[in-house]
Amino acid sequence: MQEVSIGLLGLGTVGSGVIQILQQNASDIQNRCQTRIKVSKVLVRNLNAPRNIQGDFTLTDQVEDILADPQIHVVVEAMGGIEPARTYILEAFKNGKNVVTANKDLLAIHGHELLDAAKEAGKDLLFEASVAGGIPIIAALKQSLAGNKITEVLGIINGTTNYILTAMTEQGRDYQEVLEEAQMLGYAEADPSADVDGLDAARKLAILSSIAFNSRVTVNDVYVEGISKITAEDIAYARELDSTIKLLAVAKSQADGIEVRVHPAILPNTHPLASVNGVFNAIYLVGDAVGETMFYGRGAGSLPTGSAVVSDIIQVVRNLNTHSTANINCTCYNELPIKSEQDFKSAFYIRLRVKDEPRVLATLALLFAEASVSFASIIQKQKKRHEAEIVLVTHPSQESQLREALDSVRAYGKVLSIQNVIRFESGELNDE
Amino acid sequence: MQEVSIGLLGLGTVGSGVIQILQQNASDIQNRCQTRIKVSKVLVRNLNAPRNIQGDFTLTDQVEDILADPQIHVVVEAMGGIEPARTYILEAFKNGKNVVTANKDLLAIHGHELLDAAKEAGKDLLFEASVAGGIPIIAALKQSLAGNKITEVLGIINGTTNYILTAMTEQGRDYQEVLEEAQMLGYAEADPSADVDGLDAARKLAILSSIAFNSRVTVNDVYVEGISKITAEDIAYARELDSTIKLLAVAKSQADGIEVRVHPAILPNTHPLASVNGVFNAIYLVGDAVGETMFYGRGAGSLPTGSAVVSDIIQVVRNLNTHSTANINCTCYNELPIKSEQDFKSAFYIRLRVKDEPRVLATLALLFAEASVSFASIIQKQKKRHEAEIVLVTHPSQESQLREALDSVRAYGKVLSIQNVIRFESGELNDE
Numbered sequence: 001m002q003e004v005s006i007g008l009l010g011l012g013t014v015g016s017g018v019i020q021i022l023q024q025n026a027s028d029i030q031n032r033c034q035t036r037i038k039v040s041k042v043l044v045r046n047l048n049a050p051r052n053i054q055g056d057f058t059l060t061d062q063v064e065d066i067l068a069d070p071q072i073h074v075v076v077e078a079m080g081g082i083e084p085a086r087t088y089i090l091e092a093f094k095n096g097k098n099v100v101t102a103n104k105d106l107l108a109i110h111g112h113e114l115l116d117a118a119k120e121a122g123k124d125l126l127f128e129a130s131v132a133g134g135i136p137i138i139a140a141l142k143q144s145l146a147g148n149k150i151t152e153v154l155g156i157i158n159g160t161t162n163y164i165l166t167a168m169t170e171q172g173r174d175y176q177e178v179l180e181e182a183q184m185l186g187y188a189e190a191d192p193s194a195d196v197d198g199l200d201a202a203r204k205l206a207i208l209s210s211i212a213f214n215s216r217v218t219v220n221d222v223y224v225e226g227i228s229k230i231t232a233e234d235i236a237y238a239r240e241l242d243s244t245i246k247l248l249a250v251a252k253s254q255a256d257g258i259e260v261r262v263h264p265a266i267l268p269n270t271h272p273l274a275s276v277n278g279v280f281n282a283i284y285l286v287g288d289a290v291g292e293t294m295f296y297g298r299g300a301g302s303l304p305t306g307s308a309v310v311s312d313i314i315q316v317v318r319n320l321n322t323h324s325t326a327n328i329n330c331t332c333y334n335e336l337p338i339k340s341e342q343d344f345k346s347a348f349y350i351r352l353r354v355k356d357e358p359r360v361l362a363t364l365a366l367l368f369a370e371a372s373v374s375f376a377s378i379i380q381k382q383k384k385r386h387e388a389e390i391v392l393v394t395h396p397s398q399e400s401q402l403r404e405a406l407d408s409v410r411a412y413g414k415v416l417s418i419q420n421v422i423r424f425e426s427g428e429l430n431d432e
Numbered sequence: 433m434q435e436v437s438i439g440l441l442g443l444g445t446v447g448s449g450v451i452q453i454l455q456q457n458a459s460d461i462q463n464r465c466q467t468r469i470k471v472s473k474v475l476v477r478n479l480n481a482p483r484n485i486q487g488d489f490t491l492t493d494q495v496e497d498i499l500a501d502p503q504i505h506v507v508v509e510a511m512g513g514i515e516p517a518r519t520y521i522l523e524a525f526k527n528g529k530n531v532v533t534a535n536k537d538l539l540a541i542h543g544h545e546l547l548d549a550a551k552e553a554g555k556d557l558l559f560e561a562s563v564a565g566g567i568p569i570i571a572a573l574k575q576s577l578a579g580n581k582i583t584e585v586l587g588i589i590n591g592t593t594n595y596i597l598t599a600m601t602e603q604g605r606d607y608q609e610v611l612e613e614a615q616m617l618g619y620a621e622a623d624p625s626a627d628v629d630g631l632d633a634a635r636k637l638a639i640l641s642s643i644a645f646n647s648r649v650t651v652n653d654v655y656v657e658g659i660s661k662i663t664a665e666d667i668a669y670a671r672e673l674d675s676t677i678k679l680l681a682v683a684k685s686q687a688d689g690i691e692v693r694v695h696p697a698i699l700p701n702t703h704p705l706a707s708v709n710g711v712f713n714a715i716y717l718v719g720d721a722v723g724e725t726m727f728y729g730r731g732a733g734s735l736p737t738g739s740a741v742v743s744d745i746i747q748v749v750r751n752l753n754t755h756s757t758a759n760i761n762c763t764c765y766n767e768l769p770i771k772s773e774q775d776f777k778s779a780f781y782i783r784l785r786v787k788d789e790p791r792v793l794a795t796l797a798l799l800f801a802e803a804s805v806s807f808a809s810i811i812q813k814q815k816k817r818h819e820a821e822i823v824l825v826t827h828p829s830q831e832s833q834l835r836e837a838l839d840s841v842r843a844y845g846k847v848l849s850i851q852n853v854i855r856f857e858s859g860e861l862n863d864e
Contacts, residue, residue: 136572136577143568147742147745293729297726309579324755
């Protein structure tokens with residue numbers, strides 16, 4: 001085709017980025033897919049709002065202007081949210097259009113329905129931008145690593161929490177203080193809960209793990225813990241352990257099912273993810289053929305996210321030119337069980353306050369041993385007169401066993417409090 | 433198609449890896465491309481040599497058995513070397529076959545000819561495995577980052593040299609000693625020159641930069657320096673500068689042309705590439721939309737390289753199923769000038785032995801200033817009586833100016849010797 005017309009739904013951060021990239025790299029993009037790509041219509045809420053971006057396109061506040069336009073071959077959904085985005089995308093397929101979306105919220109819940117609709121219509125549904133902004137992780141999983149059985153995905157896929165944890169680590173400051181600063185600087189929203197409670201990362205992990213393991217995972221399957229419980233003390237102890245604390249999205253495929261979880265985790269500094277700082281994202285994967293691999297870049301922002309959307313548009317255009325749309329749609333041919341929390345297996349960091357008396361540590365070791373949990377390392381510090389702080393790092397243990405151990409510890413009179421329990425992603429289980 | 437037959441040329445490290453992956457992940461691969469992929473014939477030099485790998489394929493020592501077999505749709509070239517690989521691939525296209533190759537030596541010289549032949553035949557020529565083993569960098573450049581203007585590619589793309597430099601850095605040992613150990617362990621070849629002199633990296637960089645900048649670059653265009661001049665002293669000074677020494681493949685696209693060079697470089701430890709150690713490879717890219725991004729993984733080995741070959745095979749099969757082979761072939765639509773050495777611009781580390789007398793440093797500063805080269809940092813140490821060692825790190829300078837400065841320095845009677853000159857990849861030019 002000489003020219004392909006795009007209908008863009010939404011002119012916020014992502015939509016503006018898409019237009020800017022298509023404008024500034026127009027001639028390269030045309031050369032790369034032998035076709036001029038033109039945004040012809042843009043759906044906005046308010047036609048009269050001031051805009052930073054201009055171009056040869058028509059603004060409309062009527063979605064039918066786009067969905068019913070026979071000249072438009074590709075609909076780019078950059079509105080976000082569940083509805084009306086879901087309805088618009090389904091209608092786009094009914095009208096024979098291909099769809100590119102950046103909408104993780106929608107895909108993490110209704111991904112399967114949308115992919116089914118795309119398949120039925122024989123059209124493309126591409127969504128590289130929905131996970132980790134400009135990092136091409138969806139294409140890597142669907143295509144470049146398609147010869148592999150993926151066994152493990154570890155991701156830093158939320159920029160806000162990584163910014164906060166990086167600032168806490170570098171400056172020794174406390175969570176609440178850094179969060180407030182991040183809000184002032186615009187790195188965290190006024191209501192930061194979707195980020196700091198881990199829900200945003202859980203949505204992205206649902207999408208990633210569905211593709212990695214070829215089995216349907218929705219956001220409701222993901223176990224989630226946020227970062228608000230992390231203190232400057234924990235970060236200082238992590239440093240003593242040559243480690244750092246990250247909000248980690250973890251997906252593992254094992255003989256008895258898939259483990260999908262988002263939670264703060266202590267990572268050894270030797271792990272490639274440990275040095276991913278600030279607003280950067282990264283996804284670390286293990287495949288049975290490729291081994292360890294990592295993809296790193298900006299996980300958000302107008303141009304990085306726009307980069308992913310535009311690459312998807314180019315892919316659709318190449319498919320249109322060769323009459324091969326819908327050549328890869330849903331790849332969830334497995335139905336793997338999702339493991340429940342008590343069957344997770346990982347190492348743990350446990351910080352306790354205890355009475356500083358003889359034989360307390362020995363008793364603790366015994367209580368853990370009774371639940372089959374053993375220690376990899378121990379730090380003990382005098383805190384005040386008659387009071388000590390103990391940090392225990394366990395060997396990888398079943399979560400149910402750890403809870404049993406913690407129940408006994410809680411009942412032990414010499415323990416004043418369990419200050420924190422954080423998973424320790426030692427990588428030990430996966431060592432060759 | 434229900435089944436696609438592969439003809440494999442070569443059953444060495446890469447060929448065996450390809451067969452192993454296709455066997456162990458057969459059912460996943462079939463699900464992912466809706467087609468059974470079967471290696472039907474394998475070209476070997478000696479039919480009677482003992483083999484570690486077995487399967488439902490026929491060994492042959494006659495290439496025509498494969499190239500003339502109408503049942504074979506995809507030829508996988510895993511022989512290496514220029515000839516006869518080039519002739520076999522050209523004949524495969526003439527016979528209507530698609531080709532997947534891992535052959536960097538061939539592509540870095542004859543890539544354009546082969547891509548032209550593929551285009552004429554309307555067939556695919558895919559070569560993900562030719563650069564950085566299992567890391568999907570070719571697909572990223574051709575597809576996932578296709579909306580970007582790539583301005584910079586920095587790569588650690590030779591595992592042997594990275595292993596040697598990492599061991600020198602971690603153990604404080606000297607080049608020759610570590611090289612010999614690497615040879616004993618099989619990480620370096622008996623004749624290590626292609627690796628340690630930078631030629632292997634230069635071949636991969638020619639392929640990478642052709643695709644990144646959409647302009648033809650061959651291995652002969654690449655400026656190359658190897659690592660044999662790096663000493664334990666240089667590595668110790670790099671550490672004092674919070675930096676590390678890597679064999680870096682550098683490609684930059686600037687208004688006046690492309691810079692392509694392979695040489696040892698000092699990198700600040702804050703750079704994402706600085707912590708890529710041992711046999712791992714990584715490619716760091718800057719695109720105008722995506723910003724900084726990095727791809728990390730194993731750059732060699734039977735299974736990682738096999739992973740890339742198999743993903744290419746799956747791509748060809750998907751294209752066969754949708755009648756869309758040859759949807760992306762040569763993308764060199766630009767003809768950008770290649771800059772010559774004296775126009776390169778970078779910062780430099782210069783290590784000098786001087787007479788320990790008053791005003792020597794002042795005179796040196798003056799000599800550099802006359803050539804318009806200024807210093808970013810200086811280390812001076814007493815070495816023995818009347819002799820000092822000075823390490824100068826310059827601001828980014830034109831290479832021709834640096835040489836002019838070094839000529840004056842060499843002529844200056846108080847300078848006993850110029851111990852080493854190493855480029856310093858400060859990233860300063862690219863800072864936002």
